[in-house]
Amino acid sequence: MTTPKAGKPVSIDDVATAAGVSTATVSRILNAPKLVAPATATRVMRVIKRLGYRPNRFAQGLMTRRSRVLGIVLPDMHGEFYSELLRGANARARRSSYHLLVTADGAADHGPDPIATAPFGLIDGLALMLTEPNEHLWKEARQSGLPMVVLDADLDAEGVDSVLIDNTSGAGEAIAHLLSSVPASRCYFVGGPRDNFDTGQRAATFTRALRGARHRPRPDQTAYGTYSPQWGRTWGAGMLERAGTGVIGVMAADDEIALGVLDALLAAGRSVPDDARIVGFNDSRLASLLRPALSSVRVPLAEVGAAAVEALINRIQHPESPVVRKTMPTQLMVRESSRGERPGPPDAPPRGIRRRSGSGSS
Amino acid sequence: MTTPKAGKPVSIDDVATAAGVSTATVSRILNAPKLVAPATATRVMRVIKRLGYRPNRFAQGLMTRRSRVLGIVLPDMHGEFYSELLRGANARARRSSYHLLVTADGAADHGPDPIATAPFGLIDGLALMLTEPNEHLWKEARQSGLPMVVLDADLDAEGVDSVLIDNTSGAGEAIAHLLSSVPASRCYFVGGPRDNFDTGQRAATFTRALRGARHRPRPDQTAYGTYSPQWGRTWGAGMLERAGTGVIGVMAADDEIALGVLDALLAAGRSVPDDARIVGFNDSRLASLLRPALSSVRVPLAEVGAAAVEALINRIQHPESPVVRKTMPTQLMVRESSRGERPGPPDAPPRGIRRRSGSGSS
DNA sequence: TCCGCCCATGAAAGCGGTTCCATTCGCGGC
DNA sequence: GCCGCGAATGGAACCGCTTTCATGGGCGGA
Numbered sequence: 001m002t003t004p005k006a007g008k009p010v011s012i013d014d015v016a017t018a019a020g021v022s023t024a025t026v027s028r029i030l031n032a033p034k035l036v037a038p039a040t041a042t043r044v045m046r047v048i049k050r051l052g053y054r055p056n057r058f059a060q061g062l063m064t065r066r067s068r069v070l071g072i073v074l075p076d077m078h079g080e081f082y083s084e085l086l087r088g089a090n091a092r093a094r095r096s097s098y099h100l101l102v103t104a105d106g107a108a109d110h111g112p113d114p115i116a117t118a119p120f121g122l123i124d125g126l127a128l129m130l131t132e133p134n135e136h137l138w139k140e141a142r143q144s145g146l147p148m149v150v151l152d153a154d155l156d157a158e159g160v161d162s163v164l165i166d167n168t169s170g171a172g173e174a175i176a177h178l179l180s181s182v183p184a185s186r187c188y189f190v191g192g193p194r195d196n197f198d199t200g201q202r203a204a205t206f207t208r209a210l211r212g213a214r215h216r217p218r219p220d221q222t223a224y225g226t227y228s229p230q231w232g233r234t235w236g237a238g239m240l241e242r243a244g245t246g247v248i249g250v251m252a253a254d255d256e257i258a259l260g261v262l263d264a265l266l267a268a269g270r271s272v273p274d275d276a277r278i279v280g281f282n283d284s285r286l287a288s289l290l291r292p293a294l295s296s297v298r299v300p301l302a303e304v305g306a307a308a309v310e311a312l313i314n315r316i317q318h319p320e321s322p323v324v325r326k327t328m329p330t331q332l333m334v335r336e337s338s339r340g341e342r343p344g345p346p347d348a349p350p351r352g353i354r355r356r357s358g359s360g361s362s
Numbered sequence: 363m364t365t366p367k368a369g370k371p372v373s374i375d376d377v378a379t380a381a382g383v384s385t386a387t388v389s390r391i392l393n394a395p396k397l398v399a400p401a402t403a404t405r406v407m408r409v410i411k412r413l414g415y416r417p418n419r420f421a422q423g424l425m426t427r428r429s430r431v432l433g434i435v436l437p438d439m440h441g442e443f444y445s446e447l448l449r450g451a452n453a454r455a456r457r458s459s460y461h462l463l464v465t466a467d468g469a470a471d472h473g474p475d476p477i478a479t480a481p482f483g484l485i486d487g488l489a490l491m492l493t494e495p496n497e498h499l500w501k502e503a504r505q506s507g508l509p510m511v512v513l514d515a516d517l518d519a520e521g522v523d524s525v526l527i528d529n530t531s532g533a534g535e536a537i538a539h540l541l542s543s544v545p546a547s548r549c550y551f552v553g554g555p556r557d558n559f560d561t562g563q564r565a566a567t568f569t570r571a572l573r574g575a576r577h578r579p580r581p582d583q584t585a586y587g588t589y590s591p592q593w594g595r596t597w598g599a600g601m602l603e604r605a606g607t608g609v610i611g612v613m614a615a616d617d618e619i620a621l622g623v624l625d626a627l628l629a630a631g632r633s634v635p636d637d638a639r640i641v642g643f644n645d646s647r648l649a650s651l652l653r654p655a656l657s658s659v660r661v662p663l664a665e666v667g668a669a670a671v672e673a674l675i676n677r678i679q680h681p682e683s684p685v686v687r688k689t690m691p692t693q694l695m696v697r698e699s700s701r702g703e704r705p706g707p708p709d710a711p712p713r714g715i716r717r718r719s720g721s722g723s724s
Numbered sequence: 725t726c727c728g729c730c731c732a733t734g735a736a737a738g739c740g741g742t743t744c745c746a747t748t749c750g751c752g753g754c
Numbered sequence: 755g756c757c758g759c760g761a762a763t764g765g766a767a768c769c770g771c772t773t774t775c776a777t778g779g780g781c782g783g784a
Contacts, residue, residue, distance in 0.1 A: 035733090060420075061739095065420075122431065383764085
C-alpha cells in the first residue's frame with residue numbers, strides 16, 4: 001500500500017484513491033484550501049506527503065495557462081553587466097515564486113526552429129532587453145501576445161511597459177564634472193556602437209552640455225566604436241596624435257572603453273588625472289579596482305533587473321493597468337581618474353599615476 | 363474565413379478543420395512528416411502559416427513529457443565567473459534547440475513553495491553546480507528523478523554525470539611556477555571558503571607541491587576566507603606583519619583574492635613582482651587588465667558550461683549510457699605579477715610596479 | 725417541526741495535443 | 755484476376771489537472 005507504483009509518477013488520481021476522496025477535492029486542497037473541510041485537508045495532505053505527489057506542471061499549465069516562468073532576453077550575456085542585471089531579476093522573481101528562462105539572443109540566434117518561439121508558449125511574460133534596434137525580435141515578441149516589459153529602450157510609444165536608465169542625469173553629472181576642470185573644447189565622448197540606445201543618449205547629453213558651456217562641439221569630439229577596451233585603446237592612441245598638450249577630459253560610454261583609453265594614455269606616458277581626466281559609465285567593479293581608480297557613473301543594474309521583473313509580474317496580474325515606464329537613477333562616482341583642481345584629502349599621496357614610473361625594489 | 367476567431371489562440375482543431383483533415387494528420391505533419399503524403403503536407407502547412415498556429419507547449423508536454431528546457435542551478439550569479447559559464451551553457455543549449463531555466467539557489471533560496479520544486483516539473487534535465495556541500499538541494503535534485511549533471515563537484519560516487527575543472531594540473535603548474543623563483547618556505551596559499559570544492563583541491567595540490575620540494579608546510583602557509591578582494595587584503599595585511607623581508611610567493615584561490623593581496627602589498631609599498639610573486643585563479647578579465655597584470659590559471663568557464671549542457675542533453679537522449687565525468691583542462695597564464703628571474707622581452711620596461719611611485723606630470 | 729441555504733464534496737467536461745489502432749485504397753506478385 | 759501488403763489517413767483514447775455544476779446533509783430561522 002505504502003509503496004508507490006514503481007516507475008510512473010504519482011498522479012492526482014493516485015492520491016484521490018489512496019485518500020478516499022475525489023480528484024476535485026485534492027486539487028482544491030492545493031489551490032483553494034478554504035473550500036475544503038480542515039479535517040479532510042490534513043488527512044489528504046498526509047497522503048500527498050507520503051506518496052510524494054507533485055502536480056504535473058504541464059497538465060496544470062494546460063488548464064491555467066500559467067507556468068510561473070518568465071522569459072528574459074538579453075542582447076548578450078557576457079560580463080558583469082548582464083550578470084548583475086540577471087542577479088537582480090532572478091532575486092526578484094524568486095521572491096514571487098517565479099523562475100527565469102533566460103536567452104541571449106546573440107543577434108545570430110537561430111536554431112532549427114523559428115527563433116525564440118519554443119519557450120514563448122511556456123512563459124507567462126517576457127522581459128526584453130534591446131540595446132540596439134532588432135526589428136525581427138521585436139516583431140516576434142509582439143506577436144506572441146505575451147505580457148511584456150522592455151529594458152533600456154524607449155518603446156513607450158508602442159504602449160508597453162519599460163524600465164530605463166536615467167542616462168541623461170548620470171551623463172550630465174559626468175560631463176559637468178569634467179567641465180569643472182577642463183575646457184569644453186578639450187572634452188571628448190568615446191561611445192559604443194552608434195545605434196546603441198545608451199550611447200545615443202549619453203552622446204546627446206554630452207553635446208548638449210558642451211553647447212551649454214558656450215562651445216560648439218567639433219565632430220572629432222564625439223566618436224563611436226564598440227564596448228571594448230580595445231576600442232578605447234585605439235581611440236586613445238589616435239587622440240594622442242591629434243591633441244596637443246594640455247589637459248583633456250574624456251567621457252566614455254562605459255567602463256570598458258574608459259579602461260582602454262586609460263591604458264593607452266598611461267602607456268604613452270601621460271599621467272591620469274593630471275594630463276587627462278577620465279570618467280566611465282556603469283561603475284562596474286572594475287572601476288574601483290583599477291589604478292588609478294576610475295570615476296564612473298553608477299547604474300543600478302541589479303535594481304534594473306528587479307524592476308523589470310516586478311513590472312512584468314504586475315502586468316501579468318493586472319493586464320489592464322496603465323502602461324508604466326520606470327526610470328532608474330544613476331549617480332556619478334568620483335574617483336582618482338578625474339579629480340581636477342579640487343584638493344584631495346589631507347593625507348592624499350602625491351597625485352597622478354604614471355605607469356612604470358617606479359624603480360626597482362626599495 | 364481567413365480571419366482567426368478573435369481572442370482564443372488557434373488550436374490544432376482549427377487547423378484540422380480549416381484544412382479538411384484530422385488532427386492526427388496535422389500533428390504528424392509537424393512531428394513526423396514522412397508519414398504524410400507530400401501534397402497533403404504542403405496544403406496543411408499553408409493553413410498553419412495562414413492561421414499562425416503554434417502548438418500549445420503544455421498540451422504537448424503533457425503527452426511527450428518533454429519541454430526542451432534545461433534547468434541550471436548555480437550557487438550564485440554574481441560576477442563574470444557565472445556569467446561566462448552561463449554564456450557557454452546557453453550557446454550550447456541553443457544549438458540543440460534547448461532553452462535554459464536558471465536559478466541561483468543563493469543558499470537561502472526559499473519561496474513560499476518548496477524550494478526549486480516548481481520548475482522541476484517543467485524541465486527535461488538539470489545541471490547542478492555545487493561548489494559547497496548542500497545536502498538539501500542535492501537531495502531535492504536526486505528525488506526529482508530528472509536526468510542530471512553535476513558541475514564542479516566530485517559526486518561520481520553517486521553515479522551521476524559530472525563536469526570538473528582540472529584543478530590539480532592548473533594549480534600544480536602555478537605552484538611549480540612560483541617555486542621556480544621562491545623558496546618553498548616562503549610560499550602561501552590564500553583560499554576561499556574551507557569547504558569549497560575548488561579551494562580544497564587547490565590547497566591540496568599546493569601542500570603536495572611543497573612537500574615535493576622537500577618542505578614541510580607550516581600551518582600559516584595555508585589560509586581560508588572568502589572569494590573576495592577584501593579577504594585578500596586582510597590576509598595581505600596580516601602577512602606583512604608576520605613575514606620578514608625577502609621575496610614571497612602567493613597562490614590565491616581566485617583572482618579576486620589575488621587582487622586583494624596585490625592591493626595590500628602595493629599599498630604597503632612592496633613591489634610586485636620584485637618583492638612578491640602572485641598568481642591568481644580563473645583568469646578573469648580582471649587579471650589581464652590589472653597593473654601589474656596578474657598571472658592566473660585559466661579556467662575555460664564557457665566550455666565548462668557548454669560541456670555540462672552537452673552531457674545533459676546526451677543523458678536525456680540516452681538515459682542508459684554509462685556515467686561520464688569530464689575534466690576540463692586549465693592552464694597557467696604567466697603575466698607580470700609573478701615573473702621571477704626570467705628575463706623579460708628585449709624591450710621590457712624596468713620591472714616592478716610600485717603604487718604611487720610616480721611624481722607629477724613630466 | 726419544516727424549509728431553505730450554505731458548506732463540503734463528487735461527477736464529469738474539457739484544456740490541446742500525441743499516438744495506437746483500424747480503415748481504405750492502390751498496386752505488384754503469383 | 756485475386757490476395758496481400760504498405761502507404762495515407764481518420765477515430766478515439768488517453769495525458770493529468772482545474773473547474774463548473776449538481777448533490778447531499780446539517781443547521782438556523784420562522
